[in-house]
Amino acid sequence: MKPRQFDLIAFDWDGTLFDSTAIITRSIQAAVRDVGGTVPTDGQASYVIGMGLMEALAHAAPDVPQDRHPMLGVRYRHHYEQSQDDISLFDGVLPLLAELKQRQHWLTVATGKSRRGLNEALQAVELKGIFHGSRTADETAGKPSPVMLLELMKEFGVEPERTLMIGDTTHDLQMAINAGCASVGVSYGAHEPGAFEALNPLFVAHSVAELRRWLADHA
Incomplete structure (x- = not known):
């Protein structure tokens, strides 16, 4: 097994994990x-x-x-x-998360949803226990402010260079830049992949399967 490059992986929710x-x-x-x-x-x-x-x-x-x-x-x-x-999870999300958890990454969510909305979603798709932490816009600050990522890094004692943000919008990737973190974009959500170019993500995945393969080799 390859050594981990990232200890903390933060996922956006809507359009990244959840097909909404x-x-x-x-x-x-x-x-x-x-x-x-x-x-x-x-x-x-x-x-x-x-x-x-x-x-x-x-x-x-x-x-x-x-x-x-x-x-x-x-x-x-x-x-x-x-x-x-x-609304449902994108196909392949559950095995992707299971693999990352097996590799002992800290798995978190950084979302523009409300705390109530995220908790309801996590309950509805039986994901409780998979994520180690989460932050929502109504309890911190909305994207592209880095506050969500900064708080998650502080909670788990992880430095920016060991943190990866994954999201489907330029707001997600700009938040990562503002927090000093690396990012990966996904093009199957809200924003077109061309919008990501100026934000220098490590990779742009066009499907969950592509994201899963990239993470297996690089995360």
Whole structure:
């Protein structure tokens, strides 16, 4: 077995482990429509995935007045909850995580979801016990702020050069840069792979199978 290059691996959730990008995009669009804003395109709505919820909604709906933002959040949650059962882990995620855990990596989640939302997702897909730690945007700071990664590194006593961030958006990769960590992008989520080039990820995986192979050889 090769020696580990990274002790701590932090995964984004939506669009990286969990196949939820399309539902999040539709939920944003429906929420903006409900409050009378200009409905964002698929690209505009998916771009904000990974940010904290209210920051994401405000960015996706710049013409919605600030006093309507609370209702925008309410309507987003309504539409998302209506579709929650349609969301599932990408094929291959569970064996990927099992292999990494067997190699004794610290496995963590750094997500723009709320703490409540992440806990519900972890419960729903029976992942409790796989991850050693997690941080959410509502308890720290939204991406690309490095706070989530900095707190996880501090919790597990791991230096930036031994930490890897894996995500499907430029916000994930920029967070890694801001925290002094390496990153891997995945192109099967919210952002196009070309958007990652300027952020110098170690690798861009076009499927979970590609990610699994790369991690087996390089993590």
